[in-house]
Amino acid sequence: MATDTYFEKIVTDAATGEEFALDVGKTNYAGEGPQMYLKLGDAHVILSHEDAKAFCEGVAAVARYFGNE
Numbered sequence: 001m002a003t004d005t006y007f008e009k010i011v012t013d014a015a016t017g018e019e020f021a022l023d024v025g026k027t028n029y030a031g032e033g034p035q036m037y038l039k040l041g042d043a044h045v046i047l048s049h050e051d052a053k054a055f056c057e058g059v060a061a062v063a064r065y066f067g068n069e
Helices: 049-067
Strands: 003-012 019-027 035-040 043-047
Touching: 035 049, 043 049
Parallel strands: none
Antiparallel strands: 003 019, 019 035, 035 043
């Protein structure tokens, strides 16, 4: 199983102060070709290409918001 991690960091929930390991990357574990994966604490998901595209568009919109503050 080939996995490439693009973001890996211990993050803190601003509401509770609880810490979680957050990882984002791609894997060829499932689906056709590399798939995007998200892991937060013990929860993880491998996204379809369509869902990954929609998720990245949403994250890009949030990034633009924070970049314009």
